[in-house]
Structure formats: C-alpha cells, structure tokens
Amino acid sequence: MTSQAAPGQACPAHNGRMPLYGPEFAADPAATYRALREHGPVAPVELAPGVHANLVVGYAAALDVLRNPSAFPRDPRRWQAKMPPDCPVLPMMMYRPNCLFTDGAHHARLRAAVTDSLARVDPNALRGQVEQTADVLIARFAGNGEADLLGEYAKLLPLMMFNHLYGCPPELGHRLLAAMSAIFDMVDPEQANADLTHCMLELIALKRQRPDHDMPSWMMAHPARLTDEELIHQLILLMGAGTEPEQNLIANGIRLLLADDRFAGDLSGGSMPVEEALDEVLWTDPPMANYSASYPVEDTDFAGVRLPSAEPVVISFSAANNDPALAAQQRSGNRAHLAWSAGVHACPAQQQARLIASVAMEKILDALPDMRLAVPVDDLVWRPGPFHRALTELPVRFTPVAVPVQPDESPGEPRWNVQPTPSSSTPQAVTSTPSPRPSPPEGRQPWWRSLVRFLRGR
Template identity: 40%
Template sequence: MNPAGSAGAVPAISAPVRLWEDGFAVDPHAYYEILRSQGPVGWAELAPGIFAYVVVDRRAALDLLHDTEIWSHDPRPWEATVSEDSPILGMMRWRPNILFADGQAHIRYRRTLVDAVSLVEPHDLRERVHRAVDILVSRFGPRGSADLVSEFCRPLMGLIFNNLFGLPDSESDRLTDSMAQMIEGTERAAQAEVEYGKYVLELIAAKLTERGDDLTSWLLDHPLGLTPEEVTWQVFMTLGAGHEPTANLVSNALSRILGNPAYYTTLTSGSRPVMDAVVEVLRYETPLANYGIHYARRPLSFHGVWIQAAVPVVVSYGALAYFAEKESRGAHHPGDASHLSWSAGAHACPVKQHTLLIATEAIERLTQWLPDLDPVIPRERLTWRPGPFHRSLTQFPVRFTARTPDQSGERE
C-alpha cells in the first residue's frame, strides 16, 4: 500500500517508533536512540495509525528547514487521508495562517504578525508578566505550597496571552484548558479544539465590535488588510504557539533551577542570570520536542531515506538537542548557537525575544516573591505528560514560606 494514499500505510524502512506511548514521556531519549538507529530520518507513529518521518540529525534538519522548493507546510494532501476523529488533527490540520502557508502567503502573514508584536514594548510586556505573576502568587502564596504547573505556569500564560490579545482575565482559563488538551493529542483533543475555536471566534467578534490596545485589534487594522477570517486563523495559531510551549519552557526551567540547590542559589543571588536556565532548557529539554512539520512536494530520496509525498516529516528538536549534548558533553556553547528550538529558515520563530522576556521575567518575579521555593519531589521522580509533540511536566509541587503580594502589585 502506498503511504501517500493512506494515513495507515507504512513504507518498508523500519518498525515505527510509537511517540504516543506513555513510555515516550517517561524516557524520550530511549525513543530517540531507536529513531537514530534507523538513520538521519526515522519512522514513527504520532498517534495510532498516524505515521510520520522524523528528522533526528542536525544537518538533515537544516537542509529541510532551509529548502522551500522541495518542502511545503501545507498539510491538505495528507489531511485528506486522515479520519476527522484523529486525536492529533487539531495540531496538524491546515488553516490559512503563518504556520501552514508557503511563499507569498506566508510572507504576508508573517509580516502582519511581526508588525503587530513589535507594537508590544518590552517594558509593557514586562509589566503584564509581573501583573500576572502577582495575581497567581496572591492565590497560592498564603498557603505555603503550590503546584507550579497547574497553579503557576499554565494559568500564567493564560493570563498573559489572554491579556495581550484583548480579553478580560475571566476568560483566561478557557484558553489554558483547551490548549493543554489539544497538544496532548488525547481523546479529548477534538472537543478541546472546538472549545478553543469558540474562544477565538468570540475574541474576534468582540474586537470587530470595538477595537482595543491589543494584538487582535492591531492585526485587524494592519495595512496589508487581512480579512477577519484570516485574522481569526492568525490568532488561532499565535495564541496556541505562544501559550503551551512558553508554559512548558517556564516549568522545565523552574524544575532545573529548583532541582539543583547550588544552581538556585546563584540565580537568587544574582550572580547567574535566569536566562542561563532558560537557554539550557531550549538546548537540552526543549518544550516543543517534535514539530516543524513539512511535506515533500514530490517523492524524493532525502539523507538516505525515500520520502513519499503527503506524509508528515517532523523535525525532532528534542532528538537534535539530545544528540548534540551527547556528542559535545562538557563543551562550551555560545548563546543559542547549539540548538534549533526556534527552528530555522523562513519559518523560524518570529517572536523569539518576546518569548524569552516572558519566560525570564516570570521566573525572576516568582523567585523574588518566594525566594525559598523547595521542591516536594526530586526532579528525577517528576512525571511528564504523554504526547508526541511536547516535553511537559504533569506537576511540580513546591513548598515555601507563606507570603502574600502587596496590594499595589508592584515590586522592585
């Protein structure tokens, strides 16, 4: 059977590595080793019956990411082969936005997004992050304990992104809940996609009625003249791409910081910047472990593997980081040069600096309020959420001296 004509067809290269299994969340490196044993491009199952090529070699990844002639981001030929009830379709189905566009359409969408985000001044974004942190600390701070995943990182991004796009705080939980279920690719993913769609449609409707000082309004008013439908899909993608991966970036960084008392001391004393921990996560434990999905425009041989058209080709940023660490353990890495967490080429992340600011300010603000955060569970015993795409903790319980932020929400 030809894999270009069926989502369930498996080319004769190797047994698929099941990235949807619980075991992948427990020990992703073991799965990456199996994929790498197949060569620069392995063969995997993203969900039961949904197969994909997975790029686990840095050179192959760069070749793919920089070649827009051979590779497309348009999944519609593949999508036609997939059942509508597939749990991962919400993360992969075509929509008219920057993520799934090629050529001039991609350039147009990217320009509007970059221009809109550029209107968010760093000092304003910093204040929004501080405000959101203070709201959450006021909820769990007096208790002296919290789960930093469910009570801090995920609702924090809900508050920040909900605010940036122009809805009141009361709507942020809807965003957080639907995004978490969509990215896990479970049986609840389809309903979560519906709920997330409702959230975005209501947001667009509100801004069409009355503009505000927010990203949605700026996209609607951009000189390139996106239609309300196009803005809807831009917002759909941007909120999703910003919320869950950034929440995971913060939780993964916090677990690294707090799991190493000596490391934590250097950060709280100011002798080592929080950015170091954030970059370590991007380098070794990237929150969006497998994505960057491409499709060959025609069948071809790529780094020793025959690639069929209309079959997903996934870039494993997690595998690339893992093998880079293995091959250069102990070596110095200048800045971000050693990882591809921001992707590369035409589709490289357009809002990298804003994401880094959110993550570092969130961690700094939290540790200023609660300088004696103490993990309840050792880092090596923490558990990870299943799913083929992300590297995300299920929980991260901590203890600390009970404290309540002051009423003004301002702290130097």
C-alpha cells in the first residue's frame, strides 16, 4: 500500500502534498503516515482538494503544539475568511462559540461549565444506564443470529445515552434521538437540522422552568452564566463529539476483539480483554484520527518546517501514537496516547467515554459469547475522510438467543446523580435564575445551517 500513497505525495495536482481523503487513504492510512514521516515530524497535506494544512505526525511535536496554545491558538476565523463557503472541511473546522474553538479566558469560562457539570455525573449511575441501554438494543437483534453492530448497536447506544444524560422526557428524547440519527444518516438533513434545533430550544426552555439532575440544568446553574446561544453550542458540541467518535470507539474495539488472535481466545475471561482492546484501539486506531487544528499567530519555524500564519496545523493522533520513536513502549495499560488530545483542550469527557465504551463492549460479548465477524476482517470497509477512523458497517453472526424485549424507558429510573458531588465552582443545589424563554426556532435557524455539515463530518 505504500506504493499507492507515494504518487499522491509527488503528484503535481496536489502541489506535493499528500491527500488525506479518498478510498486509498481510508483503506490504509498507516501507509500515508509512513510516507509523511519522510518529511519529518510535520508534513504538508491536503485535507480536501485545494485545502492545505500541515499535519503533525511526531509524538513529541504533537505535544509541543497541544501544550502551547499561545503560539498555536484554536480560533480559525482568519483561515476561515479565505475559504469558499462550499469548502468540504469547513463544517468541521469553522468557528463556533464553544470550548473547542476558543482560547484563554473565554475558553476557560466555557470549559469550566462543561467539566464541572461532567464531574457531577455519578459513574455508578452512568454504568447502570449503559447496561440498561445495551440490554434494550441487544434484545432487538439477539434472536436474529446476525446483526450490523455498527448501525444496530454502536451507533444507537451513545445517542440514547445522551437522552438520559440530558434529562430528556421520553417524548422529547425520542424526537432528539430521531433528529440526530437523521443528521448522521443524511435523511432529509435540512429538516433534521431544524428538528434538532427545535428540540434543543425546547429542552432549554424546559430546564429553565424545571431544572433537574442533568447536564443542561447543571450548566445553566454554573457561575459561568452561559447565554442560551453558548449553552446550545456546548450541548451540541458534547453530543456531536460524544456520539460519532464514541460509536467508532465501540465498533473498532469490537472489531479488534473479534479479529485479533491476541484477544479472540480470551473473550470469556472477563473485562480485562476489553480494557486491553480499548487501550490498543486508542493507540493504533483512535476514533478521531486527525483533528485539533490550530492556527499560528505568525509565520513560525517549527520542527524544521516553516508554518504559514493562519494555515491549519492539524494533529494526527493516529500517526503520533504510532511514532516509531515510541516503538519500545508497552501499550497494554499505557494511557499516554493522544487519542483524547492533550493540554488545555484535552477531551473533558474521556473518563465517561471510556466507561461507556467498555461497558457496551462487555455487555455484547456476555450476551452473544460465540459472536464472530460475518466477513473476513480485510473485507470491512472504512469511511473516507480526513478526520475519523470509522467503519461503514460491522456485520456479525452468532447463535440466536432468546432475550426478553426491554422497554425503552423505565418508570422511576434513577437520576444521574441523586446526591450531586460538590464542585468548587458549581452550587450543590440545582437552581436556575429565571431568564426569558429562548427565541422561537425560526429566528435561530440561519446560524444553525452549518450544523448538519458539522455533525456529518464527511
């Protein structure tokens, strides 16, 4: 596959830059990363036709960038102003007032509302809800003897978890789930986008009136005093980042467990193979392979490369994790990988994301102990795109199992945190200062037009 990557590196049509798109890159990104390392720890790439960037492929260099936000800020607006409106990567990289695209005091204020609220999620309650949700999904296909674990399990479980994490009443929760699923599936995306916007505004109005033990209520009550617009952007960011990458982590972990001889013989041995598989995936095939773009304040010499001002510097979490300089390190139990990023912009929900993935994997393995891939592992197809590491489907077969169909909603289910953990910056009581009701959806739709493209990430 290296020979396939090399022409892209030298092709005049790409101005000497390696493309990070197309089926060849999706099928074997490691070959592209190997070719890029010939340039050193930073290499010129194309994120899409004509969209230039520099990709950091060295582990030490990636840490240097991630830990130096003053030299490598996240605000993309100078670069964004030069991009055409139909730039295919713009939806994933354009500015939004959330903690991903901000720096300094603004970032600290938004992030505090997120991290302090996440800290109040009881891990035991979270585990119980993942188990209950997994039971509901597994019961739907356990008697069939076959399933697409991506579409029928790994994709739906994170979406359903956010229903509970956000404290959605059943009717609103089902609508929110349907809208988000339609966006990812590209089913009438404009209507799905409008539906999601309406659901979020309705959820905020509900939580203003009746705050509860859930993420929106905690973020509203936070001393950061988020505006409705800021609150919506944080909630959408959490849901978008916690669904697509999470489904890829679950699916890629199950794929590894079923296909790799190091794990296949030990699946009946408890949770240890699952934890080891997660470590392996986060090192070798992180669900977000290339992201965390920053934009140098001025032309900068870094790692032997001249980085133009405001041109994206993208971190390759996958290439950096697999830097040959780290070859001697033991990976089992080693969590020094960059799959969650690093520095002030490191993923604030990594503990919750890992717990959800590990429980989801344990539940499916326990329920279907003889599960196996329905096709050779090399026949699995990866979705193209510069940012994610995502399968198109994960077909499996197994002995049909009679599992009682579980109800989607259980009356009186436990709250996320019946006794909220005190936080230094979050009041213990869930209260909210009354504020005007959000504007009707019609007034908000124009600035949400990009949401469908952002969440699709294709």
